[in-house]
Amino acid sequence: MLNLKxxxxxxxxADAVIIPVCEDSEIHANSAVVxxxxxxxxxxxxxxxxxDELTLFDLPGLKxxxxxxxxxxxxxxxxxxxxxxxxxxxIKKCIRKKLENILIAAPxxxxxxxxxxxxxxxxxxxxxxxxxxxxxxxxxxxNRPVEKVGLFVEPEVMINFSGLPSQVETVCKGTVLAREWIxxxxxxxxxxxxxxxxxxxxxxxxxxxxxxxxQKLKRLGFGAILAVAAGSRSKPRLxxxxxxxxxxxxxxxxxxxxxxxDSGGINLKPAGSSLEDMKxxxxxxxxVAATLISVAKTKPAVRIIGxxxxxxxxxxxxxxxxxxxxTGYNGKTIEINNTDAEGRLILADxxxxxxxxxxxxxxxxxxxxxxxxxxALGERIAGLFSPDDELAEKIIQSANKTGExxxxxxxxxxxxxxxxxxxxxxxNMSSSKWGGAITAALFLSEFIKDTRxxxxxxxxxxxxxxxxxxxxxxxxxxxxxxxxxLIQKL
Ligand code: BES
Ligand code: ZN
Ligand code: ZN
Numbered sequence: 157m158l159n160l161k162x163x164x165x166x167x168x169x170a171d172a173v174i175i176p177v178c179e180d181s182e183i184h185a186n187s188a189v190v191x192x193x194x195x196x197x198x199x200x201x202x203x204x205x206x207x208d209e210l211t212l213f214d215l216p217g218l219k220x221x222x223x224x225x226x227x228x229x230x231x232x233x234x235x236x237x238x239x240x241x242x243x244x245x246x247i248k249k250c251i252r253k254k255l256e257n258i259l260i261a262a263p264x265x266x267x268x269x270x271x272x273x274x275x276x277x278x279x280x281x282x283x284x285x286x287x288x289x290x291x292x293x294x295x296x297x298x299n300r301p302v303e304k305v306g307l308f309v310e311p312e313v314m315i316n317f318s319g320l321p322s323q324v325e326t327v328c329k330g331t332v333l334a335r336e337w338i339x340x341x342x343x344x345x346x347x348x349x350x351x352x353x354x355x356x357x358x359x360x361x362x363x364x365x366x367x368x369x370x371q372k373l374k375r376l377g378f379g380a381i382l383a384v385a386a387g388s389r390s391k392p393r394l395x396x397x398x399x400x401x402x403x404x405x406x407x408x409x410x411x412x413x414x415x416x417x418d419s420g421g422i423n424l425k426p427a428g429s430s431l432e433d434m435k436x437x438x439x440x441x442x443x444v445a446a447t448l449i450s451v452a453k454t455k456p457a458v459r460i461i462g463x464x465x466x467x468x469x470x471x472x473x474x475x476x477x478x479x480x481x482x483t484g485y486n487g488k489t490i491e492i493n494n495t496d497a498e499g500r501l502i503l504a505d506x507x508x509x510x511x512x513x514x515x516x517x518x519x520x521x522x523x524x525x526x527x528x529x530x531x532a533l534g535e536r537i538a539g540l541f542s543p544d545d546e547l548a549e550k551i552i553q554s555a556n557k558t559g560e561x562x563x564x565x566x567x568x569x570x571x572x573x574x575x576x577x578x579x580x581x582x583x584n585m586s587s588s589k590w591g592g593a594i595t596a597a598l599f600l601s602e603f604i605k606d607t608r609x610x611x612x613x614x615x616x617x618x619x620x621x622x623x624x625x626x627x628x629x630x631x632x633x634x635x636x637x638x639x640x641x642l643i644q645k646l
Contacts (some may be wrong), residue, residue, distance in 0.1 A: 157287070158280050158321035161259060161306035164188065165218070171255040172222035173308065174246045176263060177204035181231040183263035186310055188429035193221055205229065205456035207245075220259070221526075222566040224249070234268055236278040237478060241589065243279045244286030244626025250302050251289070257304040264310070272313055273320070278559070280324040281637070286626040288332045289341050323454070327640045330450035331633035333357070338619060338631020342417035342435040348464040350416055350438065351393035351435065354445045354464065361452035364398040378509070380490060380501040381465050383482040386422055387475025388468040394506060395460035397448045397504040403532055404459040408646055409516035410448070410639065411506050413499045414441030414466035420610075421469050421495030423475055429527075436631060437499070437617035440522040441466060443635030448645075456643050463510045465502040469495070471515045481580045485509050491577040493585035499525045500584055500596050504603045511607055518646060521600065523633050528592030529565075537561045538616050538634065541597035542610035550645050551610055551638075560638040562612060567597060575599050585624045 161168060165188035175189060177196070184190055195212060196202050208227030215223060228234060228242050250258050262279055263641070265272040287301045309317075337350070343355075355365045370391040378394065385392035395414075415437035425431050441464045448462040476482070480492050482501075483494060486508035490501065503521055510516060529539040540555075540562040542548040548564050555562040570575055574595050577583035582602055586595035597611050610629040615632040620627060629631075 158316045159306045162311045170220050170257045173220050173259040174224045175227040175261045177225050178231050179204040183267045185264035189261045210273050212420035241625035247286035250298050252474040258307045259308045261308045261461045282626045284328040326453045328557030330446040330636040334446035334633035335631040337442040338439050339358045346390040347393050351395050351466045358397045366396040368394040378485050378505045380484040380505040382645050383476045384498040385467045387472040388470040390468045392467040395406035395464040399460040405518040407459040409461040409510045409519040410444045411463045411521040412444030414438040416468045418469045423494050423496040436619040439524050446636045447639040461514050465504045465506045469498045490579040491580035491583045493583050497584045498545040500599045509601045521608045522612045524615040524618050525613045526593045530616040539565045539613035544608050554641040558637040
């Protein structure tokens with residue numbers, strides 16, 4: 157669907173060409189684009205301010221019937237994220253106008269003072285991601301995705317970056333896959349179903365797949381996973397995906413929280429806590445599974461393990477009670493003082509298992525873990541917790557590059573006090589009502605041993621109620637582009 161196009165703009169065919177125009181400077185060097193821009197000389201209202209729009213139809217000599225000039229704002233404000241947003245918005249406009257084949261003129265590197273790849277990659281991402289429409293459950297499919305999107309570039313750019321569109325597509329398909337898993341309602345993704353769907357899709361990419369069912373989880377002693385699953389009619393699963401290229405010297409483990417619905421359990425979530433959005437509590441699982449499926453295609457030289465516990469958290473006569481004590485996979489006893497702090501429980505067991513069986517060099521977990529993290533950082537930035545400065549720095553770099561922003565949070569030793577239990581080795585609930593994102597991360601750290609580790613709390617950015625420039629309402633697929641970029645660096 158994505159490609160690069162070059163040549164004589166007056167001869168190319170498309171339904172429309174979109175030209176980003178800057179408010180205060182010229183951002184195109186391509187003569188064909190410049191000559192078209194000159195047509196706007198008479199349109200005094202069009203200044204190129206952000207979201208200014210001007211469409212010209214059937215310009216003499218052009219085969220493309222629509223030229224859409226879109227303002228992108230002041231040149232100083234242009235960065236990779238604004239280019240991603242620009243292309244996402246452009247595609248959404250074209251979807252509404254029912255255009256099938258469009259071109260977007262890419263600004264020139266020299267004019268923006270950015271590397272060519274720094275311009276093209278986010279533009280391609282924004283175009284691909286903005287073109288995703290989730291209408292699985294609508295009878296009337298009003299919005300059809302645009303069929304073909306080309307970036308119009310200069311000839312040498314076309315030669316040097318011919319492979320880029322398909323690379324971007326591979327990773328962004330992962331994001332879209334994660335988005336869809338997240339947006340599917342909980343009645344269509346019971347743990348058995350979701351585990352199977354992930355396993356089938358991973359199997360198609362030749363990943364090694366193992367699925368542990370409830371019987372096996374019982375036999376092997378996954379007490380924390382089973383405790384969370386106890387209240388639901390649906391049985392838990394632990395999905396293990398493995399990408400193992402020949403000659404790999406390093407192992408990276410990714411662990412993703414897969415709660416297909418988080419009611420809170422016996423500590424039922426109160427009205428006003430957006431229970432209807434709690435289908436998204438498996439966003440970490442979706443990000444990990446989709447990342448493994450993407451790397452199976454991009455083929456980095458490291459071994460990658462994906463460990464994905466999938467459970468539904470429900471109240472019932474069989475549910476775990478507040479105050480119950482269970483024994484986790486690593487033998488630690490845990491007092492469950494709040495059944496709504498279930499994510500750390502299933503992660504603890506999955507982490508213990510991965511460390512024991514695969515001895516990873518690096519372990520990263522991704523989870524919609526705490527409302528407290530959303531209070532701290534809002535809905536667009538994830539919390540990053542790691543005792544390892546080098547690993548944290550690499551994650552921040554990938555976060556800044558991909559626009560999947562992370563902010564590093566502290567892991568203060570003295571806060572460990574707060575998760576001590578009177579009766580068991582540890583409590584799943586802090587004794588303080590403050591700093592919940594930190595105490596949740598500290599809880600996980602108790603299961604890590606000396607493995608290099610980072611925890612990413614994505615409770616804020618995993619899901620949106622209203623569409624943004626390159627994402628529709630629902631799951632955002634946050635984490636897939638970040639992890640794919642990071643893996644290349646490790
Ligand atoms: N799944 C929630 C966290 C969450 C909240 C995700 C809002 C997305 C949006 C998690 O399981 C949870 O309920 N956490 C509790 C922990 C508390 C009981 C210690 C929370 O954050 O309130
Ligand atoms: Zn919960
Ligand atoms: Zn949860």
